[in-house]
Amino acid sequence: MKTGWVSGKTAIVTGAASGIGRAVALRLAEEGATVWAADIDAAGLATLPGVTTAVLDAREEAGWEVLVADVLAKTGRLDILANCAGIQLSKGLLETSLDDLHRVLGVNLDSVFLGTRTAVRAMLPQGEGSIINIASNYANIADGLNAAYCASKAAVAHFTKAAALDCAGRGTRIRVNSVHPGCIATPMLEREIVDVAARRGDPDTSAVRAEWNRMAPLGIGTAEQVADAVLYLASDRSAYTTGAELVLDGGHIIR
Numbered sequence: 001m002k003t004g005w006v007s008g009k010t011a012i013v014t015g016a017a018s019g020i021g022r023a024v025a026l027r028l029a030e031e032g033a034t035v036w037a038a039d040i041d042a043a044g045l046a047t048l049p050g051v052t053t054a055v056l057d058a059r060e061e062a063g064w065e066v067l068v069a070d071v072l073a074k075t076g077r078l079d080i081l082a083n084c085a086g087i088q089l090s091k092g093l094l095e096t097s098l099d100d101l102h103r104v105l106g107v108n109l110d111s112v113f114l115g116t117r118t119a120v121r122a123m124l125p126q127g128e129g130s131i132i133n134i135a136s137n138y139a140n141i142a143d144g145l146n147a148a149y150c151a152s153k154a155a156v157a158h159f160t161k162a163a164a165l166d167c168a169g170r171g172t173r174i175r176v177n178s179v180h181p182g183c184i185a186t187p188m189l190e191r192e193i194v195d196v197a198a199r200r201g202d203p204d205t206s207a208v209r210a211e212w213n214r215m216a217p218l219g220i221g222t223a224e225q226v227a228d229a230v231l232y233l234a235s236d237r238s239a240y241t242t243g244a245e246l247v248l249d250g251g252h253i254i255r
């Protein structure tokens with residue numbers, strides 16, 4: 001059902017070629033926003049309808065400057081940024097190299113820092129805007145096979161709060177919030193299921209899939225459900241919400 005909550009707004013969505021980012025880009029566009037869908041995966045972007053696409057390595061500062069300048073030149077303002085780019089590394093602590101850690105932090109944290117900082121600069125003249133950072137319920141609970149991922153998402157959650165305070169302290173209505181998905185049916189989750197099954201020596205992923213589905217009382221969620229939450233935070237319906245963690249994990253964290 002369409003709400004029109006972001007009609008007339010301009011948005012950037014990273015990680016938009018697949019998974020949660022793709023669902024968010026499509027949902028915001030469906031709701032009337034002018035959407036720039038950004039990702040390093042040009043082929044994936046090419047399949048997105050109704051949006052403007054931009055190939056972006058979200059870890060690179062120069063790329064952010066070019067993208068936001070293009071958005072401002074064409075629309076005059078930036079209202080929404082959804083930082084959805086992310087990767088997962090299913091490895092234990094002893095199997096995780098320093099290069100592994102830096103790669104995960106680069107995609108999951110550096111991109112959020114650079115995107116948020118660049119977006120805030122663009123939003124300052126209008127004094128308002130909404131930034132939504134995709135964290136994870138692994139920002140709040142730990143998993144032994146996701147040391148680097150847990151660290152990156154915990155950092156995103158706390159960075160989000162600091163950024164929210166900074167924006168409010170500047171006298172703006174620029175809001176910064178984080179969304180914390182649990183097990184969501186995405187290509188990333190599918191790769192994790194395959195990896196875990198392989199480590200167990202099981203060529204059949206059905207046992208792992210069933211285990212993941214039992215993690216939350218409501219089972220595995222969908223990217224579209226996460227996109228609905230992002231839509232709320234992107235819209236003026238959440239005008240009094242900043243520095244918040246919106247958990248979407250089907251009850252996993254309370255189990």
